[in-house]
Amino acid sequence: MARLRSFFAFWYDFVVGDDWRVAVAVVLALGTTYALSRTSAPAWWAIPVAVAVFLPYSLWRATRQER
Amino acid sequence: MKGGALFIAVFLACSVEAVEATTIILAAGTAHKSWRSAWLGSGAGLGVLALVVAVLGPAVTAVPLRGIRLVVGGLLLIFGLQWLRKAILRASGHKALHDEVQIFLDELAAAKASAAERRGAVADWYAFTLSFKGVVLEGLEVVFIVLTFGSNQHDVPLAALAALAAVVAVTVVGVVVHAPLSRVPENTMKFVVGIMLTSFGMFWGGEGAGARWPGSDASLPAIVAAVATLGLFLTVVLRRGLTVPASAS
Numbered sequence: 001m002a003r004l005r006s007f008f009a010f011w012y013d014f015v016v017g018d019d020w021r022v023a024v025a026v027v028l029a030l031g032t033t034y035a036l037s038r039t040s041a042p043a044w045w046a047i048p049v050a051v052a053v054f055l056p057y058s059l060w061r062a063t064r065q066e067r
Numbered sequence: 068m069k070g071g072a073l074f075i076a077v078f079l080a081c082s083v084e085a086v087e088a089t090t091i092i093l094a095a096g097t098a099h100k101s102w103r104s105a106w107l108g109s110g111a112g113l114g115v116l117a118l119v120v121a122v123l124g125p126a127v128t129a130v131p132l133r134g135i136r137l138v139v140g141g142l143l144l145i146f147g148l149q150w151l152r153k154a155i156l157r158a159s160g161h162k163a164l165h166d167e168v169q170i171f172l173d174e175l176a177a178a179k180a181s182a183a184e185r186r187g188a189v190a191d192w193y194a195f196t197l198s199f200k201g202v203v204l205e206g207l208e209v210v211f212i213v214l215t216f217g218s219n220q221h222d223v224p225l226a227a228l229a230a231l232a233a234v235v236a237v238t239v240v241g242v243v244v245h246a247p248l249s250r251v252p253e254n255t256m257k258f259v260v261g262i263m264l265t266s267f268g269m270f271w272g273g274e275g276a277g278a279r280w281p282g283s284d285a286s287l288p289a290i291v292a293a294v295a296t297l298g299l300f301l302t303v304v305l306r307r308g309l310t311v312p313a314s315a316s
Contacts, residue, residue: 042279
């Protein structure tokens with residue numbers, strides 16, 4: 001059981017990393033892009049907006065925790 | 068992306084990982100002068116990684132391109148943002164810089180504290196396992212980069228060649244200098260790699276999810292430039308000790 005837990009912990013750390021919110025934001029951005037692509041509206045902007053919002057947000061949280 | 072760009076992107080990313088693995092191997096071999104065990108462990112690790120590429124390589128290239136771009140682009144974007152986040156924290160002084168000399172000394176102290184134990188054909192089991200783990204763990208990131216970049220460009224062999232060239236180049240330098248490769252501008256390279264992984268992840272992930280980028284492939288350099296500008300801007304802001312506005316772009 002402990003080995004299984006460490007196996008999943010390794011892959012979680014490998015893929016998701018220090019801030020799970022960034023991974024969730026990426027999944028939401030891809031979902032939004034897909035939903036927009038099914039309409040006549042442009043869909044390309046959702047991912048850049050997600051990066052521009054969540055990267056600073058994640059850094060802000062990281063530096064805030066230091067204090 | 069042309070073949071040359073694919074080669075450079077993978078070479079650069081894999082060089083960073085190879086430098087880290089080399090530091091671990093050097094520490095493992097130096098501790099008890101067990102170079103044979105350290106190289107055996109490294110060889111076994113490379114064998115495992117080659118097996119992973121041989122099994123997963125054909126599998127990922129068999130998946131339709133759009134599906135690959137969605138999954139791989141998404142993973143690459145998450146992965147790239149992790150790298151970029153850490154690189155910005157390091158560049159702005161909020162996280163300790165990656166110091167190969169210090170890592171080498173730490174690993175060396177741990178290796179020296181352990182007894183050299185023979186197991187079968189391996190004279191120093193600790194040096195073997197330390198090298199094996201170092202190569203496999205750092206190498207998994209290399210495999211990930213090779214498969215993501217290679218499958219997206221339908222050229223896994225070229226990506227694998229770039230990774231191999233990076234590993235060979237770093238290993239040769241490591242063997243020649245016989246010391247941790249502290250002169251390699253590793254933190255700067257990690258920053259550049261973080262920008263590249265994030266940009267390619269955005270581009271491929273967007274295409275996989277059905278987006279059409281303005282200007283098609285021509286938008287990729289603009290994405291790279293925008294991510295680089297954002298990364299540098301955030302580094303400057305954090306270095307000045309200012310709080311980062313959550314909506315900054």
